[in-house]
Amino acid sequence: MELKILNKTDYEINMEIHGEDHTLLNVLKSILLEDSRVEIASYDMKHVNVSEPILYVKTDGTDQVTVIKEALSKLISRCDEFNEVFSEAVKAC
Amino acid sequence: MDAMASIPKRVGEIRFGLLSPREVRKMSITPIITADTYDDDGYPIDMGLMDMRLGVIDPGLICKTCGSRAGDCPGHFGHIELVAPVIHVGFNKLILKSLRSICRNCSNFLLEPQRKNEYLEQLQQLKIMGHSTDDLVNDLFKEARKTKVCPHCNEEQVEIKFEKPSDYIENGEKLTPTEIRERFENMSDDDVRLMGMDPSNARPEWMILTVLPVPPVTVRPSITLESGQRSEDDLTHKMVDIIRINQRFQENREAGAPQLILEDLWELLQYHVTTFFDNEVSGVPPARHRSGRPLKTLTQRLKGKEGRFRGSLSGKRVNFSARTVISPDPNLSINEVGLPYAIAKQMTLPVNVISRNLEKMRQYVARGNDVHPGANYVIRADGRRIKVTDVNCTDLAEKLDIGWVVERQLQDGDIVIFNRQPSLHKMSIMAHHVKVLPYKTFRLNPAVCPPYNADFDGDEMNLHVLQTEEARAEAEILMKIQENILSPRFGGPIIGGIHDHISGMFLLTRTDNDISKNDALDLLRKSHIRQLPEPAGYRDDGEPYWTGKQIFSQLLPDDLNLEYVAEVCFKCDECDRENCENDAYVIIENGELITGTIDEKGIGAFKGHIVDKIVKEYGSTKSAEFIDDMTRLAIRAIMRSGLSFGISDEDIPKEAQMHISEIISNAEDEVKRLIEAYEARELEPLPGRTLDETIEMKIMQKLGVARDKTGDVAGNHLGLDNSAVIMAKSGARGSMLNLTQMAASVGQQAVRGERIRRGYTGRTLPHFSKGDLGADAHGFVKSSYKSGLNPTEYFFHAVGGREGLVDTAVRTSQSGYLQRRLVNALQDLEVQYDGSVRETRGVIVQFKYGEDGIDSTKSDYSNPETIHSIVKSVTGKEVEQ
Numbered sequence: 001m002e003l004k005i006l007n008k009t010d011y012e013i014n015m016e017i018h019g020e021d022h023t024l025l026n027v028l029k030s031i032l033l034e035d036s037r038v039e040i041a042s043y044d045m046k047h048v049n050v051s052e053p054i055l056y057v058k059t060d061g062t063d064q065v066t067v068i069k070e071a072l073s074k075l076i077s078r079c080d081e082f083n084e085v086f087s088e089a090v091k092a093c
Numbered sequence: 094m095d096a097m098a099s100i101p102k103r104v105g106e107i108r109f110g111l112l113s114p115r116e117v118r119k120m121s122i123t124p125i126i127t128a129d130t131y132d133d134d135g136y137p138i139d140m141g142l143m144d145m146r147l148g149v150i151d152p153g154l155i156c157k158t159c160g161s162r163a164g165d166c167p168g169h170f171g172h173i174e175l176v177a178p179v180i181h182v183g184f185n186k187l188i189l190k191s192l193r194s195i196c197r198n199c200s201n202f203l204l205e206p207q208r209k210n211e212y213l214e215q216l217q218q219l220k221i222m223g224h225s226t227d228d229l230v231n232d233l234f235k236e237a238r239k240t241k242v243c244p245h246c247n248e249e250q251v252e253i254k255f256e257k258p259s260d261y262i263e264n265g266e267k268l269t270p271t272e273i274r275e276r277f278e279n280m281s282d283d284d285v286r287l288m289g290m291d292p293s294n295a296r297p298e299w300m301i302l303t304v305l306p307v308p309p310v311t312v313r314p315s316i317t318l319e320s321g322q323r324s325e326d327d328l329t330h331k332m333v334d335i336i337r338i339n340q341r342f343q344e345n346r347e348a349g350a351p352q353l354i355l356e357d358l359w360e361l362l363q364y365h366v367t368t369f370f371d372n373e374v375s376g377v378p379p380a381r382h383r384s385g386r387p388l389k390t391l392t393q394r395l396k397g398k399e400g401r402f403r404g405s406l407s408g409k410r411v412n413f414s415a416r417t418v419i420s421p422d423p424n425l426s427i428n429e430v431g432l433p434y435a436i437a438k439q440m441t442l443p444v445n446v447i448s449r450n451l452e453k454m455r456q457y458v459a460r461g462n463d464v465h466p467g468a469n470y471v472i473r474a475d476g477r478r479i480k481v482t483d484v485n486c487t488d489l490a491e492k493l494d495i496g497w498v499v500e501r502q503l504q505d506g507d508i509v510i511f512n513r514q515p516s517l518h519k520m521s522i523m524a525h526h527v528k529v530l531p532y533k534t535f536r537l538n539p540a541v542c543p544p545y546n547a548d549f550d551g552d553e554m555n556l557h558v559l560q561t562e563e564a565r566a567e568a569e570i571l572m573k574i575q576e577n578i579l580s581p582r583f584g585g586p587i588i589g590g591i592h593d594h595i596s597g598m599f600l601l602t603r604t605d606n607d608i609s610k611n612d613a614l615d616l617l618r619k620s621h622i623r624q625l626p627e628p629a630g631y632r633d634d635g636e637p638y639w640t641g642k643q644i645f646s647q648l649l650p651d652d653l654n655l656e657y658v659a660e661v662c663f664k665c666d667e668c669d670r671e672n673c674e675n676d677a678y679v680i681i682e683n684g685e686l687i688t689g690t691i692d693e694k695g696i697g698a699f700k701g702h703i704v705d706k707i708v709k710e711y712g713s714t715k716s717a718e719f720i721d722d723m724t725r726l727a728i729r730a731i732m733r734s735g736l737s738f739g740i741s742d743e744d745i746p747k748e749a750q751m752h753i754s755e756i757i758s759n760a761e762d763e764v765k766r767l768i769e770a771y772e773a774r775e776l777e778p779l780p781g782r783t784l785d786e787t788i789e790m791k792i793m794q795k796l797g798v799a800r801d802k803t804g805d806v807a808g809n810h811l812g813l814d815n816s817a818v819i820m821a822k823s824g825a826r827g828s829m830l831n832l833t834q835m836a837a838s839v840g841q842q843a844v845r846g847e848r849i850r851r852g853y854t855g856r857t858l859p860h861f862s863k864g865d866l867g868a869d870a871h872g873f874v875k876s877s878y879k880s881g882l883n884p885t886e887y888f889f890h891a892v893g894g895r896e897g898l899v900d901t902a903v904r905t906s907q908s909g910y911l912q913r914r915l916v917n918a919l920q921d922l923e924v925q926y927d928g929s930v931r932e933t934r935g936v937i938v939q940f941k942y943g944e945d946g947i948d949s950t951k952s953d954y955s956n957p958e959t960i961h962s963i964v965k966s967v968t969g970k971e972v973e974q
Contacts, residue, residue: 030611033610033611033614040614040623040624040625041614042614042615042617042618042623043618044618044619046424047424047425047528047530048424049530049531050528050529050530050531056623058623058624
């Protein structure tokens with residue numbers, strides 16, 4: 001994975017993430033939007049065959065980097081939670 | 094000899110005439126006497142058909158006549174002395190006319206000497222004045238033919254008949270070519286002039302061949318097959334036949350063979366010479382190759398689509414072009430074209446190496462010709478072209494220097510020209526930016542289908558790479574898609590939303606009024622829009638929501654103001670404008686869609702008012718952006734709900750079906766009553782019509798009304814929740830008539846605008862009694878496509894359908910020819926800087942272009958009332974009409 005920050009202001013960020021697709025970005029975008037401090041979170045791939053996804057995040061003024069980091073840890077913890085529940089369910093059956 | 098070839102020559106004069114035997118011998122380098130081509134060692138035989146003096150075709154050899162190499166040597170003619178004269182097929186008509194107008198005894202032109210002199214003077218006059226003499230000569234032929242007794246020797250004339258392929262019969266006897274030639278030879282020069290010929294250029298006896306020119310080998314090159322065997326050209330085969338028969342004829346005559354055999358051989362010689370010139374003469378079986386394929390001889394080389402004129406001279410193949418199947422790609426901008434890697438790797442663009450791009454060009458060359466943005470050739474400063482290969486690429490990259498030219502491969506952003514035939518208007522050829530993509534088809538945005546008239550059912554398109562800076566600049570400024578959004582044909586946009594774009598916009602701006610934040614961002618994801626307006630409201634759970642109109646408004650320029658009536662308008666008697674209950678009155682204020690539904694009238698190709706306004710007020714770049722964003726938004730919107738159509742969408746309730754059959758049976762009853770009135774002679778004929786015409790018209794009208802009524806019934810039951818109705822009302826595809834025919838009743842089938850009457854005497858089919866004027870007997874189909882047609886209805890439907898097919902076929906070919914003639918006549922006209930339209934010599938055709946000097950793309954749909962909207966935008970007040 002390779003990441004290129006295209007532009008960044010105090011509360012906005014635009015970045016290109018090489019080697020990733022909807023699998024990661026769709027979840028990430030959804031989790032970001034759950035956060036009330038996030039005004040806009042959106043991503044797009046210019047062309048399905050050749051382009052890399054670009055993620056855009058805009059906050060209400062809070063530091064976007066911390067917001068994204070929080071979203072990422074939220075994602076990890078949710079995966080962990082699922083892992084636990086799943087393992088238990090498998091054990092039980 | 095190289096110097097010789099480079100001397101420029103100017104054509105001073107072209108003279109058409111017949112080749113005289115003397116001229117044929119003069120231009121011939123050698124007589125050809127043997128039919129064999131090569132000896133056992135594979136060496137060309139002297140005075141054979143492949144004689145080395147006739148020119149060279151094998152590389153490395155030198156021509157024995159002119160000393161040039163293959164390619165430079167133009168080839169040299171030989172000749173065959175024919176043992177007996179034969180007729181040249183191309184002149185059969187002229188030979189017949191000439192024979193009929195000269196005396197069979199003294200060869201004088203069949204006119205009084207005095208008349209002859211008069212005519213000669215007239216001819217002379219016409220020639221001096223530069224007029225055509227054809228009409229006068231034809232009159233002369235006619236007059237001479239009427240003369241029954243020769244005014245010079247009093248010999249009685251006999252009618253000469255022509256029989257295919259080349260026999261002239263006089264008094265039931267065939268005239269031999271020798272006899273015909275003798276008659277022509279005896280003609281005086283003045284008599285030849287009377288036949289419209291110039292005796293120094295063309296004497297009639299030269300139409301009967303005694304010597305045959307043998308075309309140079311460069312005209313009929315032999316091909317060496319892989320097996321090492323030589324395969325000769327069709328013309329060579331034909332020449333071999335002629336020489337063989339010629340020899341046999343001579344041998345037989347010298348041996349004193351009987352007359353009958355000689356005549357047969359003469360006929361055979363005539364046949365071979367005829368097919369040498371033209372292998373498709375009617376009445377002559379075509380000469381065939383051993384495989385059974387007809388030979389391609391002289392006429393066949395020139396004639397037809399793949400012939401020399403249409404195939405090689407008017408139509409040539411060009412370099413730097415590619416052709417493949419097209420397919421849609423909505424991810425591309427309308428300005429782009431998707432180019433397959435395989436093509437991008439082969440097509441190149443020359444780049445001059447200068448100090449500022451030296452390092453960059455080195456990188457291209459270093460990648461070689463197999464890694465994508467690479468280079469295929471470099472041209473050194475001394476003009477040598479070197480192919481870039483895996484082996485020499487690093488070496489060449491190092492040597493690369495200023496002043497060289499690198500032919501680098503196409504890459505993203507290069508400008509190319511894209512074309513689909515038939516190229517009927519200027520929008521058939523437009524410039525696109527390249528986007529290199531995987532797979533093997535050209536990809537284009539479906540929104541640019543209308544100008545090319547393209548679809549994706551297997552259409553192919555051509556692409557050309559521009560080789561000079563000037564050409565690229567011109568294409569960029571004048572030919573790019575975005576510069577051609579407005580069509581000069583009607584002054585409106587020819588590029589805009591199509592099909593699903595329109596349905597999608599319709600659904601979004603009409604029904605989609607509860608869009609969550611997540612969905613709103615998703616809709617706008619592909620459209621470069623990264624902000625949302627204030628929410629339209631909040632749901633019960635406190636979540637904000639937006640309306641489709643708001644989402645669409647994000648694409649509009651902030652200061653756009655527009656008002657128009659949408660396609661869905663029901664055309665009420667009194668318009669409620671912004672309070673329209675069908676949401677059909679569109680108002681856009683400061684880039685905000687206030688009321689109305691966006692449909693074909695808003696964003697469609699041909700009709701889209703919004704597209705039109707944006708192009709005219711905000712320029713082409715903004716418009717291209719808008720069309721890109723709008724089509725992407727529309728597609729995302731239509732995917733939210735989905736739009737599909739199935740057989741059950743044609744279902745209408747039982748009572749509606751009852752209603753429909755009631756309407757139809759009522760109409761049938763009315764028709765019956767009309768017929769009764771007609772038979773009782775109580776029907777009043779309409780003014781200017783016969784009684785028969787009147788009843789036909791009345792019946793047609795009654796049935797037409799009935800079909801429309803059934804349509805209305807069906808329409809009332811199929812509301813805007815029906816996908817076909819959505820498509821029809823928004824203008825995306827199909828019409829309510831299509832839907833009526835599917836759900837309610839197909840209606841009257843017509844041939845030439847009349848009810849079907851052809852068939853048996855007095856009736857259309859044996860299922861009806863003679864003279865039946867009823868609806869079903871003359872092609873009224875009361876069933877719907879869904880319920881199915883009964884056999885007679887099916888038959889009538891096929892009759893009507895076939896007329897439709899024939900009509901379109903005829904119309905396209907006729908209008909194509911009409912267009913071609915118009916373009917041919919007008920192609921050289923040009924608008925000058927002074928505004929006048931002139932042709933090449935500078936002669937004025939129009940003082941002002943179109944006599945009003947208006948550029949339709951800059952006027953509002955060519956409507957002079959544009960001024961009202963300008964006044965309104967400046968003063969803020971409506972102009973009083």
